[in-house]
Amino acid sequence: MKKIIALLILLTALTLTACSGGAPAQPTPTPDPFIVKGQQVFNARCATCHALVPDTIIIGPSLAGLATTAETRVSGQTAEEYILLSIMRPGEYVVEGFNNVMITNFAMELTNEDMNALVAFLLTLK
Numbered sequence: 001m002k003k004i005i006a007l008l009i010l011l012t013a014l015t016l017t018a019c020s021g022g023a024p025a026q027p028t029p030t031p032d033p034f035i036v037k038g039q040q041v042f043n044a045r046c047a048t049c050h051a052l053v054p055d056t057i058i059i060g061p062s063l064a065g066l067a068t069t070a071e072t073r074v075s076g077q078t079a080e081e082y083i084l085l086s087i088m089r090p091g092e093y094v095v096e097g098f099n100n101v102m103i104t105n106f107a108m109e110l111t112n113e114d115m116n117a118l119v120a121f122l123l124t125l126k
């Protein structure tokens, strides 16, 4: 009997150390708080018109894969520059098949930090 109890204790201890210990097997990496903030800005200001699911048009185009498409949208512009300009001056490049109805005063409404977080979030949409 004592043996069984000792075994149980040992097993519990092993399981506990397996769960709490060390680097391996972390299923969900802790999200970067800056990116999380950017996603919150997106949800509050952009999600009314933009889906993050591919091929889904709300009013604007889906932004799924934006970080990749943004690389080649306008020659000479990096993905980051294109995304920033798309928000600050949406009329400058209008996606084919869409009207230029995107709100143009985000630059004034969003703080610099919100804007940077938003762009950082959008750059994760590869």
Ligand code: HEC
Pocket: 042, 045, 046, 047, 048, 049, 050, 059, 060, 061, 063, 066, 069, 073, 083, 086, 087, 090, 091, 093, 094, 095, 098, 099, 100, 101, 102, 103, 106, 118
């Ligand atoms: C009133 C609806 C509306 C809102 C709100 C809106 N957009 Fe848009 N957006 C559009 C439309 C329509 C287009 C396509 C026409 C164009 O390129 O301007 C577009 C285009 C874009 C593009 C270019 C996409 C591409 O494939 O090249 C980006 C990036 C973008 N929007 C980001 C944003 C972000 C970020 C926000 C929030 C700060 C936002 N939009 C808010 C309607 C909207």
